[in-house]
Amino acid sequence: MADKSNLLIFGATGSIGKYIIDAIVNARDSFGRIAIFTSPNTLTSKPDEINALRHKGVDILVGNIANRDEVLKAYDGVDTIISALGRGAIAAQIPLIQLANETPNIKRFLPSEYGTDIEYSPASQHEKPHQQKLKVRAALKEVRSDLEYAYVVTGPYADFPFYLGRSRSPRGGTFDVVAKKAVLLGDGQGRISLTACADVGKFVAHTLTHWDAARNRALKVNSFTTTPAEILAVFETHTKSTWSVEYTPLDELRALEKEAWDNGAPEATVYTLRRIWTEGGTLYDRRDNEDIGVTQTTTLSELVEDSIRKQVEELAPKH
Numbered sequence: 272m273a274d275k276s277n278l279l280i281f282g283a284t285g286s287i288g289k290y291i292i293d294a295i296v297n298a299r300d301s302f303g304r305i306a307i308f309t310s311p312n313t314l315t316s317k318p319d320e321i322n323a324l325r326h327k328g329v330d331i332l333v334g335n336i337a338n339r340d341e342v343l344k345a346y347d348g349v350d351t352i353i354s355a356l357g358r359g360a361i362a363a364q365i366p367l368i369q370l371a372n373e374t375p376n377i378k379r380f381l382p383s384e385y386g387t388d389i390e391y392s393p394a395s396q397h398e399k400p401h402q403q404k405l406k407v408r409a410a411l412k413e414v415r416s417d418l419e420y421a422y423v424v425t426g427p428y429a430d431f432p433f434y435l436g437r438s439r440s441p442r443g444g445t446f447d448v449v450a451k452k453a454v455l456l457g458d459g460q461g462r463i464s465l466t467a468c469a470d471v472g473k474f475v476a477h478t479l480t481h482w483d484a485a486r487n488r489a490l491k492v493n494s495f496t497t498t499p500a501e502i503l504a505v506f507e508t509h510t511k512s513t514w515s516v517e518y519t520p521l522d523e524l525r526a527l528e529k530e531a532w533d534n535g536a537p538e539a540t541v542y543t544l545r546r547i548w549t550e551g552g553t554l555y556d557r558r559d560n561e562d563i564g565v566t567q568t569t570t571l572s573e574l575v576e577d578s579i580r581k582q583v584e585e586l587a588p589k590h
């Protein structure tokens with residue numbers, strides 16, 4: 272793109288959106304206008320985050336993602352849309368894509384992905400948590416040829432409170448610093464690729480600044496590949512103690528998954544994703560990091576240290 276890109280970000284104050292906007296703001300010289308589109312509710316419920324973004328020169332546009340006129344107004348002068356909308360709003364991206372298609376100045380759309388590869392293998396198309404994201408990809412195949420896309424596929428987030436955290440459903444895997452107890456998935460030796468949330472932001476910013484390599488691709492990027500047993504060893508080293516360990520073999524994980532879906536339990540999606548990861552659904556012959564110029568990523572050791580600090584802080588008395 273000859274001129275600097277004008278960006279509009281949806282979901283910028285969400286769990287991963289905040290890392291994405293941070294990385295974009297850190298690379299601000301590479302971009303033109305940076306704007307976020309947020310709901311009136313978020314404007315009032317997250318005033319500190321919104322003010323911090325304003326101070327960094329981010330334009331705050333307020334509206335409803337389902338309101339055509341408000342969205343079209345926000346699209347004015349923008350060439351790139353980045354969505355970090357949450358799981359509950361994945362399908363809401365389809366009208367956003369259709370409106371982008373009607374707006375000739377919009378040239379790139381990055382849908383909310385940042386997770387498990389929804390086209391990893393032929394079986395992926397049947398996975399329940401993937402259905403809405405698959406429809407979003409299908410919608411992006413229907414647009415004019417000069418509206419391009421990239422899918423930033425990061426696999427699971429490593430950071431506390433995600434993979435390296437203490438889980439409320441420990442049979443689905445947990446690293447509990449206070450109880451010094453881990454539940455490892457599978458036999459604990461299966462390899463898994465994880466991504467630090469800060470690296471998700473970095474990968475998105477680099478996707479935009481390395482567009483010739485990124486356009487119309489699913490980028491398989493991650494911070495490192497490890498095993499549950501290796502993660503436990505790093506926790507034990509950093510806490511200078513031996514932890515108690517249990518395992519949730521794959522067949523038990525599959526049974527938990529089935530039971531959760533049968534009962535409409537909220538953790539059903541998490542069980543499915545963790546089963547996919549334990550089956551090897553985050554592993555590739557190569558990662559695409561370097562294609563978009565990312566040569567340095569956060570380490571497992573850094574994230575374990577961070578998880579230990581946050582788990583201890585969580586239990587400390589509040590003043």
Ligand SMILES: NC(=O)c1ccc[n+]([C@@H]2O[C@H](COP(=O)([O-])OP(=O)(O)OC[C@H]3O[C@@H](n4cnc5c(N)ncnc54)[C@H](OP(=O)(O)O)[C@@H]3O)[C@@H](O)[C@H]2O)c1
Nearest residue numbers: 282285286287309310313356357359360383386426427428
């Ligand atoms: N790889 C992983 O381990 C992992 C973990 C979690 C999530 N993810 C993925 O990351 C992406 C973003 O998820 P997130 O957890 O960061 O999102 P989130 O924090 O739940 O939500 C992000 C933002 O989306 C907007 N939103 C509007 N309507 C919504 C609705 N009905 N439901 C949910 N959000 C709505 C809200 O922003 P406004 O109020 O500003 O509109 C919200 O702050 C998703 O694609 C998700 O699947 C991956």
